[in-house]
Amino acid sequence: MPPFAPRRRMLAALFAGAAMLALTAVPEVLANPAAGVTRGPSGLPLPRFVSLKSGRVNMRVGPGVNYAVDWMYLKSGLPMEVIQEYDNWRKVRDPDGAEGWINQALLSGRRTGIAAPWFKGKDAPMLLLSEPKEGSRTVAKLEPGAIGSIRMCNGDWCEMEFGGHAGWISQSLIWGAYPGETIED
Numbered sequence: 233m234p235p236f237a238p239r240r241r242m243l244a245a246l247f248a249g250a251a252m253l254a255l256t257a258v259p260e261v262l263a264n265p266a267a268g269v270t271r272g273p274s275g276l277p278l279p280r281f282v283s284l285k286s287g288r289v290n291m292r293v294g295p296g297v298n299y300a301v302d303w304m305y306l307k308s309g310l311p312m313e314v315i316q317e318y319d320n321w322r323k324v325r326d327p328d329g330a331e332g333w334i335n336q337a338l339l340s341g342r343r344t345g346i347a348a349p350w351f352k353g354k355d356a357p358m359l360l361l362s363e364p365k366e367g368s369r370t371v372a373k374l375e376p377g378a379i380g381s382i383r384m385c386n387g388d389w390c391e392m393e394f395g396g397h398a399g400w401i402s403q404s405l406i407w408g409a410y411p412g413e414t415i416e417d
Contacts, residue, residue: 279314281409283343303332309344321336385403
């Protein structure tokens, strides 16, 4: 028997084991698609919304302090969308679409949202209503880009607080909650 045969058998066993793991994982994913939810190494869903914990946060071009700073955020509570995980770093997307890496210690699970940032610079005030239905009493008029705390969402409406004013806004006007997503208080 050639001297490399045991290595070949060991590699074949490793590949067979990896293939078996892959085959056993596939039916589990197919049996429970959970609406296409993917889980990251942390066990949390990807993508997901979080917010900035600090008033000074660096977004880097890669997952580590040796990577260059691409953006510096100066607003705590700004919602971010986590789209990837690596060790204790999270690849995020901001409301303007910029992507980069932020250390998880600078992110919070507290849910916040931005009122229709896609209307920024346009005259398009939105209404914060007293109840989750059209025609309800107006609590406040919101400018595009206003940041508020999400209390709950029922899939169509979000109960939020903007600058001390609490009320309901159509979920379709919020960046920080997915369409149809429910968020419990």
